[in-house]
Amino acid sequence: DLHPHENYFSRETLDRQSGKRTDKVWLEAKQSDSESVYLLFSNLSPMVRTQQEDGSEAQGDMKLCRFRYEEVKDLLLKPSTVTIFLGIEKTVNPSSSFSSEKAESLSEPPVWFAINTDEDAAALLERCREKNCSFPRSPNRDLLKLSEEEAGVVAQARSVLAWHSRYSFCPTCGGATKMEEGGYKRSCLNSECRSLQGVHNTCYPRVDPVVIMLVIHPDGNQCLLGRKKVFPVGMFSCLAGFVEPGETLEEAVRRETEEESGVKVGPVQYVSCQPWPMPSNLMIGCLAVAVSTDIKVDENEIEEARWFPRQQVIDSLFRGDRSVFVIPPRQTIAHQLVRHWICMNSNL
Amino acid sequence: DLHPHENYFSRETLDRQSGKRTDKVWLEAKQSDSESVYLLFSNLSPMVRTQQEDGSEAQGDMKLCRFRYEEVKDLLLKPSTVTIFLGIEKTVNPSSSFSSEKAESLSEPPVWFAINTDEDAAALLERCREKNCSFPRSPNRDLLKLSEEEAGVVAQARSVLAWHSRYSFCPTCGGATKMEEGGYKRSCLNSECRSLQGVHNTCYPRVDPVVIMLVIHPDGNQCLLGRKKVFPVGMFSCLAGFVEPGETLEEAVRRETEEESGVKVGPVQYVSCQPWPMPSNLMIGCLAVAVSTDIKVDENEIEEARWFPRQQVIDSLFRGDRSVFVIPPRQTIAHQLVRHWICMNSNL
Numbered sequence A, B: 001d002l003h004p005h006e007n008y009f010s011r012e013t014l015d016r017q018s019g020k021r022t023d024k025v026w027l028e029a030k031q032s033d034s035e036s037v038y039l040l041f042s043n044l045s046p047m048v049r050t051q052q053e054d055g056s057e058a059q060g061d062m063k064l065c066r067f068r069y070e071e072v073k074d075l076l077l078k079p080s081t082v083t084i085f086l087g088i089e090k091t092v093n094p095s096s097s098f099s100s101e102k103a104e105s106l107s108e109p110p111v112w113f114a115i116n117t118d119e120d121a122a123a124l125l126e127r128c129r130e131k132n133c134s135f136p137r138s139p140n141r142d143l144l145k146l147s148e149e150e151a152g153v154v155a156q157a158r159s160v161l162a163w164h165s166r167y168s169f170c171p172t173c174g175g176a177t178k179m180e181e182g183g184y185k186r187s188c189l190n191s192e193c194r195s196l197q198g199v200h201n202t203c204y205p206r207v208d209p210v211v212i213m214l215v216i217h218p219d220g221n222q223c224l225l226g227r228k229k230v231f232p233v234g235m236f237s238c239l240a241g242f243v244e245p246g247e248t249l250e251e252a253v254r255r256e257t258e259e260e261s262g263v264k265v266g267p268v269q270y271v272s273c274q275p276w277p278m279p280s281n282l283m284i285g286c287l288a289v290a291v292s293t294d295i296k297v298d299e300n301e302i303e304e305a306r307w308f309p310r311q312q313v314i315d316s317l318f319r320g321d322r323s324v325f326v327i328p329p330r331q332t333i334a335h336q337l338v339r340h341w342i343c344m345n346s347n348l
Ligand SMILES: Nc1ncnc2c1ncn2[C@@H]1O[C@H](COP(=O)(O)O)[C@@H](O)[C@H]1O
Pocket: A208, A240, A241, A242, A256, A301, B200, B201, B204, B205
């Protein structure tokens, strides 16, 4: 279960061991090690099995399918397969359901890899001996049903695999690139390319910082929530937006809030953050205090924004009252920011 | 001057007016408006003038050269020129030396643009009627001599221009792209390209989150600083590293500290952040509490790391004592994190 103040997708279950990424001999040995664990992604969706056939929505009802080298080695040889090194299982409490290691084992903990392939999905599913396996179609919703441990692994794997799927050409010269360092680098194959000289970021996976903010009314007793047209009926959430180049987090909170709602923000306070691997955002959660109250939404982005009194928020959050509005699920940092505000003193 | 808790490169002097980026008619009118301000970059370095010929290092001694439309309109027509929209001058205190607007003016505040060109630098310098103009060679050092206001503008302009200079090809298909939305988007010209469909980030400027941390000894009275081989003699600074995909800020602080110094970190607390436009980092400054003390540096990245007692830090920071170690200049967030620790209670 979620620990207090822990956001979904945040648990670091594997030790990334970044020093091993340049150790080709070690990496190759671990790839063919029978103890290694492989996750299989098709079109950036991981193969999972659901506990119940009825497709219940509860968290933990979905588990990652784990493969051994022997079961995937033919895929590893295909040129279109991308294989990345995730890390080494942390030595955990042997009672944890996560660990694939036997408690009595004296060997090194297993090494995890993830594969993305464009092979036929139905044929891939046949590789799995378990029942009820699938590649979920809607990552924004379906990937919220994993355990905390597996969600953390998926956050890392999906972000890096998504980068490979979108960045296989060199943005500096348009030429082909090759994967290096266990999947954490792509280098241009054109030896004349500027991307091989000087300070640059084109070779490294991208992480997009996004601010997400719960804006508090100057009276301390209402918060500002908005809805996009694509949201489920009745759902309102925190405003959010991409941090722009040359901007601080605090300034991004002020700019995005004013752009989307017309509300001006004064003090901003960081609360917590959440990796969101769709494809590779880092959601940086803040509380912010409004210094104006008139709402004027940017209709391109937001359908409606409103001040919600504390009591309505409590009703939605703790009593499941859907009559006024619906709050996003607890796996979202928006939910956690609202809960944080409700549970703290009303004055920042 | 720096306000308390304000980091260099952080002041937001222009109103970005992102809604105007899609308004081609407005943008074109403002580009040829005689009140508009142009900054001129060559090889990502802005044209500046220095007050003194001896090249003093003091902050504020360097000023951006500002151009009018008539002075740069030939450059705007060249295909290799990149022109980006920065924003509109905020209506500020008329006594501010920043504002290019006359206090009595009733017209709209001036709109700012930045140009990057590969024309001959010597010829570009001749365009400027002022003396002592140059394109500084070493951005990491030279761009620290601007006023707070101009530093904020350069942070934005240089990050976005650097993105255009490195990302002119589509990373998804390798094809050519075109600039859009005043410089905040590049779209693939290949109408079949996957980058034009679905959720993606290839079209948008990149911002790389970096954690930078002052790690405090468990005794509360020493802090961990390290030096890279390239640092000036005697300088020690905070450890820092890129946030990886699928990772929280707090976990990045723990991972990078352990990777670089061998020291294990427990609690992490966000302090402030700083845009660092070399090329487009967002430095996220944290205090962190060590839970182990043995140092074992990663020799690929760090030459030496040490625990520095509070008194030695005070001597270096406030007394300019360079005998034990030299702290980075006050324009760096590393300096501000150290100062923050010294000025607060020793216990987090
Ligand atoms: N890195 C990025 N990834 C996706 N969309 C981006 C990115 N940066 C800017 N955008 C734009 O920002 C819009 C969403 O607005 P916001 O999240 O409020 O900043 C998207 O529709 C894009 O037009």
